[in-house]
Amino acid sequence: MTFSASSPVSFVRSAVDGEIARFVARRRAQLLEIGSELAPAVDALEAMLAGGKRLRPAFCYWGWRGAGGADVPGIHAAAASLEFLQACALIHDDVIDNSDTRRGLPATHKRLEELHERSGWSGSAADFGRGAAILIGDLCLAWSEDLYQASGLELEALRAGRTPFDAMRTEVMAGQYLDMLEQVRGGGAVEATLRVMHYKAAKYTVERPLHLGAALAGRHEDLSPVYTAYGLPLGVAFQLRDDVLGVFGDPEQTGKPAGDDLREGKRTLIVAETLERAGAADRAGFLRRLGDPGLDTDAVEWMRGVAEDCGALAACERRIDDYVEQAGTALESGLLDGSARSALADLVVAATARKH
Amino acid sequence: MTFSASSPVSFVRSAVDGEIARFVARRRAQLLEIGSELAPAVDALEAMLAGGKRLRPAFCYWGWRGAGGADVPGIHAAAASLEFLQACALIHDDVIDNSDTRRGLPATHKRLEELHERSGWSGSAADFGRGAAILIGDLCLAWSEDLYQASGLELEALRAGRTPFDAMRTEVMAGQYLDMLEQVRGGGAVEATLRVMHYKAAKYTVERPLHLGAALAGRHEDLSPVYTAYGLPLGVAFQLRDDVLGVFGDPEQTGKPAGDDLREGKRTLIVAETLERAGAADRAGFLRRLGDPGLDTDAVEWMRGVAEDCGALAACERRIDDYVEQAGTALESGLLDGSARSALADLVVAATARKH
Structure with missing residues (x-):
């Protein structure tokens, strides 16, 4: 693997992108077996994961390398798991803030709202979009953990990683809650x-x-x-x-x-x-x-x-x-x-x- | 520990309740260190966890016992982790369905909406309640995993449990999505x-x-x-x-x-x-x-x-x-x-x- 010192993020990005794509492909197959109507939900999830600078995986990866870890696939997968957590945070954040766009594209709840409108379904399209986005965000959060655990790193290493991994998730949700509080106060x-x-x-x-x-x-x-x-x-x-x-x-x-x-x-x-x-x-x-x-x-x-x-x-x-x-x-x-x-x-x- | 064969759920319930209470107490302390304003969020989360029949933990526990597993605290904790997943599902479900009550009490988003109203904060109380409930549900989902991993069971056992644990979370979210689809179609x-x-x-x-x-x-x-x-x-x-x-x-x-x-x-x-x-x-x-x-x-x-x-x-x-x-x-x-x-x-x- 070549390494451009001038771009430590893009160096990690392609490896992380590959892990994300492979993981989503496996899960897509599993979901489509449950029901083909789940395809738009997976599409929306994948679209959200396609964007982003992969900053958190980059810091995770270089945190590992700085500790003397080797450039192995396991760390790419563990680092990629943070993007699923981030996807959950963004999808839910957009619902919470009623933000209709994300990175210049429709937010997840808007995508599903539009699906509802196009399909001529009954009930409120906005409610459907919001509900679907909550569930898609939940899937991202669950999958973050699944990818972390399935990264292929040693069980002892994964256990050692739990302290920061757990703290990170609690802290970001607490931070979001405090943020909401600041806004309404x-x-x-x-x-x-x-x-x-x-x-x-x-x-x-x-x-x-x-x-x-x-x-x-x-x-x-x-x-x-x-x-x-x-x-x-x-x-x-x-x-x-x-x-x-x-x-x-x-x-x-x-x-x-x-x-x-x-x-x-x-x-x-x-x-x-x-x-x-x-x-x-x-x-x-x-x-x-x-x-x-x-x-x-x-x-x-x-x-x-x-x-x-x-x-x-x-x-x-x-x-x-x-x-x-x-x-x-x-x-x-x-x-x-x-x-x-x-x-x-x-x-x-x-x-x-x-x-x- | 005494065991009443006529009540396999209540037998498990007290052990599971204890695990939940200890886990939430630890996390409450961690959250209050971040900010004392987080207390109402933890209260709402704990209130949701206080109810429920502990059916999923009971099936998990008896699934283990049926496989020859002993009555050890690790399985109580692993079983209890399912209640956090269920709390997430219920909290988010109530937001998705706009259901204002759960088990005769205000739903989580209603509790937080009422907090907003009582406090005289600015903006929409309903939006605040909904946003807070999304985050509290996310916390429950993350904590479900944390408690599972911290149950004290062997790492190899926890790894073996991941297949059903992962499938369970994906399936319930897929099921909820299909349920939403059925309603609007x-x-x-x-x-x-x-x-x-x-x-x-x-x-x-x-x-x-x-x-x-x-x-x-x-x-x-x-x-x-x-x-x-x-x-x-x-x-x-x-x-x-x-x-x-x-x-x-x-x-x-x-x-x-x-x-x-x-x-x-x-x-x-x-x-x-x-x-x-x-x-x-x-x-x-x-x-x-x-x-x-x-x-x-x-x-x-x-x-x-x-x-x-x-x-x-x-x-x-x-x-x-x-x-x-x-x-x-x-x-x-x-x-x-x-x-x-x-x-x-x-x-x-x-x-x-x-x-x-």
Whole structure:
């Protein structure tokens, strides 16, 4: 297998993609034996799995390699299992948020809603779409575990991996719940927002996948502090970059309309910073527009201006820089295998580079 | 541990209840460390787990005992893990069906909706309740696996158990999806309804838990045909009994309003039989009333009369009797351990006895 040091994600991606495709093909056959009407559900599940940057598998894989693990198929499969967990999180998240699109395509519940409409079935198409998406997400969650267990790694290794694997799932669901709470409490203060990011992004996307890789390689004890020191700041920086792009990103690069997070009213850190820093009049105008689905380009421009002028954008960029530096420093640990260290350094850039 | 042969479910129940309580207490502590606002979510999860007849754990336990397994805590924990899977299924099912009550109490999404209302939070209380219930169900599904893996049984045994454990989860979700399809297609023909029952009830509630017990005891190969021969007819009979109670049951015994399934418009087998057997006028009147949430006592009485007069009720009772007999015959296999055989015979009675 060739390895391009400049692209530690794409190196893992093709192996992970192969594991996902083989696993879904096996399960598709099993489901179609139960009933051919299940095909659209598997199609929707597969479509959701086809997208994505495979960031969590990449961190899991390089966490394993950093612990001295070899490039064997078992770790590709175990890493791929995280994509099924992520697919569940996204499918259910879209139902929870009533988001109709995901990566520029119809969300899973929308796909099934459209199937209902096309088929002329009775009852509410929206209810059907939502119900089907809940079940498809459940399948993804169950299959995540199945693929992990069927990865072919040693039973003892899989048992050692359970501590981060279990924690990861509980934490991401807790983080989502806290996120929902923040939205309805209209809180969105900087501290509260950072806590949600800690669980929903930093631990879930970066730290726990690294811990999993280390644990599978039997190195949880000595390496997890290194991976925490690297993963937590990187994970927050990654989410901050995403939040900044959600407000300032170029639609051509993000695949989402400009200022989409503002239209959705997401209580991200850049919003929290803006609300804490802007003057009273700007703050009121910003709050009034936030979450208005009909925001036009001028309104988005105005809100961007407020976020920039009050220093919220700069504060976020400063945080990203700080966190990126912290992550880099953590990589200086002598415990890490050399090629993995350079891949992990590249992942910092891949996850946090400015694209606007 | 004392063992009352007349009550194989209650024998298992206290051990299973203990495992559930200990596991939830550990996870509650972990969640409260993340944030004290998570307490209502854990309360709702625990409330859902507090109910239930522990039928699936009982079948798993007796499947293990029938295979010669000893009465050790590991099998109680592994059996208890099935209750978390079931809690996920029920919580998500109530969201999917918009059912506001479960066992006479508010459904999980209703509990969280009420929390939203009491707290005066912003946004839609119904959306919050639904979103929170999706996440709480996800937690239950993840925890089911965690408890299974942490049961303390040997790693090799747990690996052997994965085949039925994995199949069970895929089948129940597929069964739920097919059930949703039947509802919106307005199908509900006898054959289609029996297929849903096969996956959603017979395999999920009885056959797979028995298979799991046998596999954990290293006896999947020789015992699973026996358990299939016993479990599939019993599972259908169990669901049929439930369906009959949903139409004819006494509210004092079922904990649900009389004729609740008719009000909800559930396409159960007794409904399918009625629609196939009743005369044109009765059929039309039955269909018109089916699914009307405002059905009064007279209308329920009239529908019961139709189901009885056309022979649908008798046909269901005949099926139950046939299936019960088939299950009993399967128990004559010489492969089963003696005390388990008598417990499994008692479970037939417990699961299918007339209560109306």
